[in-house]
Amino acid sequence: AQTVTQSQPEMSVQEAETVTLSCTYDTSESDYYLFWYKQPPSRQMILVIRQEAYKQQNATENRFSVNFQKAAKSFSLKISDSQLGDAAMYFCAYRRKQGGSEKLVFGKGTKLTVNP
């Protein structure tokens, strides 16, 4: 079974600084999807960024980028120029590529605090 590990229960960053959230996963599949979801307090979970395993290029979405190391099974999220609105719980998630409704396997999350 696939597992996702987020080793940092909590992280903090100063506004405008850069922070990196770690995620490792375990799978025997060769092709799959990886996601970072953001869950602000009392608000819905939203997708931050996604990566397909077969794509070597790291995904980027504005201030958010990933460092995808397939051999090491590592998928870290870098947030540049951190803003107060980035404060949230961040979940790393894995999904098999096969199948139509495969579930997401979530890590336990990292709570990010942004200090003004």
Next chain:
Amino acid sequence: DAMVIQNPRYQVTQFGKPVTLSCSQTLNHNVMYWYQQKSSQAPKLLFHYYDKDFNNEADTPDNFQSRRPNTSFCFLDIRSPGLGDAAMYLCATSSTGTGYYIQYFGAGTRLSVL
């Protein structure tokens, strides 16, 4: 805007009193999921519907049931809530017609059991 809507946002029920949570979506997605999320934990999948086909997770208690009368709506029924069922319940949708099978989440219903 197309979205996933959960009602109510907050639900209080009594121990053992049946409760129903609802989810609707305007995305026309064919897959709908129900997750349970306890404080500071990852969401835990309870079950999902792939079109009309119900798929239960092996460790979901029998106390939890679901109904999907049409594409847009899905309900979570808790037949006899216990104190341990107090949690945030998240509904999500996805479409097998898209490349990434991204899941879109509602804002959740926070259930309290007294």
